Each structure stands twice: as structure tokens, then as C-alpha cells.
Amino acid sequence: MTEAPTRREPAPVRHFTRITDITLAALTLVFFVAVALATEVQNPWRGPIPLGLFLGALLLVRRRWPMTVLLLSIGGIAVYHLTGHWSPPGWIWPAAVAYFTAATTPLVRWVAAIGLAQLAYSAVDARWVLDRNPARYLIHVAGEGLLLAILVAAGLTYAAAMRLRERLRETGRRAHAAEERLRVSHEVHDIIAHTLAVVGVQLNVAADALEEKDPAVSAAALRLAKNVRNRAMTDLRSLVTVLRDDPAGTAPQADLASLDTLIADTRAAGLEVTLDEHGDRAAVPAVTAVAVHRVVQESLANTLRHAGASRAEVTIGYRPRSVTVEITDNGRGAPGGADVTEGHGLTGMRERVNALGGALTAGPVPGGFAVRADIPVAGSTA
Template sequence: MAPPFPRRAPAAVRHSARLLDLAFALITVVGVVTGVMAAEVRESPWAGLIPLALFLGALLLFRRRWPLIVLLLSIGAIFLYRFNSHFQGGWIWPASIAYFSAACTPRVRWVALIGAAQLVYAAVDFWPVLSENANRFLVHIAGEGLLLASLIGAGLCHATALRWRERLRETDGRARAAEERLRAAREVHDIVAHTLAVVGVQLNVAADTLEEAPDEAAAALRVAKDVRNRAMADLTSLIGVLRDTSDGTAPQPDLAALDTLIADARAAGLRVVLDQRGDPASLPAAPAVAVYRIVQEALTNTLKHAGATTAEVTIERAPSAVTVEVKDDGRGCEEIVESHGLAGMRERASALGGTLAVGSAPGGFSVRARIPVAGSPV
């Protein structure tokens, strides 16, 4: 069980904690002086009362670092004052905040033991009153016991609440990390699929032209090498996320990287026509990344499965949404199998409140997504 008072906290939290400790110290000083004087003790306050109150208040400034020591020193000071005065007003309440602070720690059993021992001593010390006024004795001891139980119970509740809040923060952090790793896994899939498709086409070109046209084969290999190098850089930036570390992360590609993506597809032998309408550059980061990845996955599927020669990419930026459509002239399909790529595109769109439609189009296959911008309804 972790201590409820962390050794290192943000500066604002530490400042607030110091102010709270100072407030508790002042409350204790005023409360002890007022309570003892209300009991009509005839000794001069400077003879022991004010030094006791100042000492108990000063101890509370260290209650977070040494709560059990503060409690023991507070009890010792109360004993010393009781032995040198005629005060009979109680043993527990002058150390109330010290008891509460110590009860917030994992050593709450020791706190209960110390409190019980002090309560037993209080009963022994107050025993002569039993024969004179049994009700007064019972009320006094029962009140001390009830106060002690309340202080320990409050400390336990406070510590439990702090631990629960910390667990909620940890759970939230783990959920965010898992979501980030899932996003990174999707990015890895998109990068690997696209790279393999482009590199595979270029290697086939190189193999077919190696003997008859060495220059063309060399150019194809250079394109494959460039695509591979860019993919390795992207993968390196994502591996850190999958390993629960932020080292080496890099911004995700957006519409500014579309030219490189389309150039790779063209180098693989696919004629790609890009039509951008409106002002796609004004897209926020999340929709821009989603549009890029949808185009990447759609072109990858076209290269791998469609047998197409031409693909048309249309991106239309409207005030409330962005629409992206990728159509090719390849083989359509009557039955669509929801692969990882299609599922990833659909998840990207739906995560931003958008929709995705895929299916055969006149003369080929079509992928169309509509994603709202700035929370506008689809």
C-alpha cells in the first residue's frame, strides 16, 4: 500500500499542501489554547499551555514526512503538560490532527494501538471520578474513545480515497497507452502493407527486365530501396509506442505527404489522378491523418488485388466534413471480405464520427469515406 502523501508532487500541489499544513498548525494552536482555557485552568497560559500549543502546531508542519513520529511527540508533549498542570479536559483531542495524519499511512495498526494505550491510561487517570460521578466518567471515556475511532476512521477513508483516485489515474493512463499502441499497430499494418505492395511490383519489374533492360531494372530497384527506407523510418518511429516508450516517435503523415504516396504508386505502374477540392490544407490533424491512411490503404489494395491500371483519388473539403474517394478501373468484387485493411479504414472513419462505404463501382472498385470536421454532424 503506497503512502498517501507522495514524496514528489507537482509544484502547485506541494504549495497547496504546505498551506494546508500551516492552516492545521494554526487551528491546533488556537484550538488547544481555547480548549484548555475554557476548562478554567488557573495556571498562567505562558507557564505551559502556550508552549504546548505552539509545539503541537509546529509538529504538524512535518506530519507528511514523519506522521508517526509527530504523533508520538504530540502525545509525549500532552503527557508532560498533564503531569505539570491541573488540566483534566481530555487526552486525545489536542492531538486530533496528528492522529488523523498518522492514520492515513500504512501503519494505521500502530496508530490504533497507540490510541488504545493512551485511552487506557486516560481511564486509569480518570478512575477516581468513577466513585463520585459514574456518568461523568463514562461520558468522558466514551467521548475520548469515540473521538479516537472517528479520527482513525477518517484517516482510513482519506487514504482509501487517495489510493482509489491513484488507481483511476493509472487505469486511465493504461487505457490511453493501450489506445495509442492500437493506433500504432494500425499504422504499422498500413506501412507494411503499402511497402510490400510497392516493393513487390518493383521487384517484379526488375526481375523481368534485368537481362533485357538493365537500366530499367536498376531504376525499379532504386524505387524499391527508397520506399523501403521511408517505411523503415516510419516503423522505427512507431516501435517505441508499441514498446511503451515515447522515444523516437514522429509526427504522423497527413495530406502534405500525399505526393510521396502517389509517387510511390505511380512508380509501381499505377496511373494515379489526384483531385483536391476546397482547401484540404485547412483540415485538423486527426482527419488529415485518417484521410492519408485511407488513401494509402485503398491504393495498396488496388496494387495488390485489383489488377487496375488507373486510380482516381478525390478529396473534397466542405465546411463541415471532408470526403475522400478512391476509384480504380480494376476487377470489382461481388462479395467483400472485411480484411484488416478495410477494418482499419472503417475504424479510422468511425473513430472520428464518420462513415466508410466500399464496393464495386462502374468499371472497377470504390472506397468512399466521409469524416466530419470539428465535431460537425455527418
């Protein structure tokens, strides 16, 4: 029979349990001393007070060695009784705490066995009551048996509740990790889509320049493609870290401060882009800023890949309780005004905005195509 391993609790919980155990130990000693003085026990320092000290000290380590504390508590009470002392009225309290604590461990069968052995000893020890008052004897034995059953059941219930709480915590951690991985998959898609769009345009420029025997233009296009690729690889390395078990060390995500670089890359790819901002971008919290950046990034990538546009306008309005993002271009919309078929990019944008309580619309407008997102500011009551 070995002690059950104890799980390390957070510091505030450990401090509370330590204070609780010290309080129980102090109350045990005070109770034994009070009973000894009230009943005018002769030489209390040779009887109940040492027993109170012993049982109180055991309560201080009951969580670390629950079965050892139970055995020593019951053994100490038995030795005290066998040496000719009457059982002090307060012994049931520390013994009950020891039974409950031990019953919360996987060694509950041993706890029941110890309890049954003590119950049998108590029944034999009180046999003199049987001849004088059978009803009192029955109540005595049945009461101790009922108390033992209640203590074991309470310990089992408490242990089951703690296991359930831990499972719920683990389920919550796994759900959060799954949500984080889904978010990261959207981030990866946005980065790759934008990078491939810009790099693809620059490679076409480089190829055309080579055919026209203009190496300077070709070299400039290839350098820009390389720079965009390098920035994308840095972002991807930081995001892939989140997909591992330990997300520590993850680099900051793209935010509003990266919009200027994003716009510059898109302009270099041949798309004339204007950025019009209203309000204070510094007041936007990080989670909203990331969503704004990704909406602009994916929209411009779609414009480069599919729209055949030459011009795009990005308008962002920062308000205290929401951010409005609108990207319009002069490219071709769906043929004949048909409904837009959403790909992974548009679906990812919509899911990202919806997750923050916002709304996203996308579709043809006179003269081109428009994407609009209304995103509440995290923490606002709007």
C-alpha cells in the same frame, strides 16, 4: 516501526496540502492563545502557548512523518498534563489531526495501540469523576473511545479511497496504452502493405527490364523500390517506439503533407493516379489528417495488389466540420458483383474511421471499385 513512504504528488496538490498544513498550524496556535487569554491563565507563555507552538509545528510535518508526529503530539500533551497543568481545551484538535494522518498509513495497528494506551490513561486519570458522577465518567471514556474509532476509521477510508483512485488512474493509463498499441498495429499494417505493393511492382518491372536487357529501366525501378523501402523503415522505427514503455521521441506520423509523396510512389509503381482536393488541407487537425492519409494509402495499396487497375482517382473534400475521402479505380470488383470480403487492411481502415465518429464504405461501382470515408473534424460539434 518505520515511517510509511510518501508518494510524490503533482505540484498543485503539494502546494494545496502545504497551505492546508500551514493554516491548521496557525489556527492551532491562535486557538491556544485565545483560550489562554479568555480563561485568564497566569503566565500563558509558560504553559498553553508553548504547547500550542509545539503542536502547531508538528502539524507542518505530519504528512512526512505521520507516526512521529502522532507520538510527539500525544507525548507532549501527556508531559504537559503530568507537570501539573490542566489539559487545555484545544489539545483534542491537533491530536485528532495526528491520529487521522497516521491512520492513513500501513501502520494503522500501531495507531490503534497508541490510541488504546491514551484511552486507558484518560480513564485512570479521570477516576476521581467516577465516585462523584458515574454517568459523566462513562460518557467521558466512551466519548474518547468513539472519537478514536471515528478517526481511525476515517483514516482507513481515506487511504482506501486514495488507493482506489490510483488504481483507476493506472487502469486508465493501461487502457490508453492498449488503444495506442492497437492504433500502431494498424499503422504498421498500412505502411507494410503499401510498401510491399509498391516494391513488388517495381521488382517486377526490374525483372522484366533485365529480361529485355534494359538495365537503365531496371536500375530506375530498383532505386525507386529502395527509396520507398527506406521511407517505410523510417516510419516503422518511429512507430515501434510507441510499442515500448516510453513513447518519448516518437517521430511525427504521416499526414496530409505526405500525400504528394504517396501519390508519386504509386504513380511510379505504374498506376495512373489523379489527386483532386477541395478546401484547405491546412485546417484539418492532426488526428483527422493521419486517418485521411492512411485511408488513401491503404486503398491505393489494395488497388495495386488486387484490382488489376490502370487508373485511380483520389478526391478529398475539406469542409469545416468533416473531410470526405473517395478513392475509385477502374479495376475489377468482386466477381459477379458479390460482396467484398474484408481483409485486415479494409477492416483497419473502417475501425480507424469509426473511432473518429465517421463512416467508411467500400464496394464495386460501375467500371471499378470505390472506397469512401466521411470523417468528422476532431473538435467539431457536427
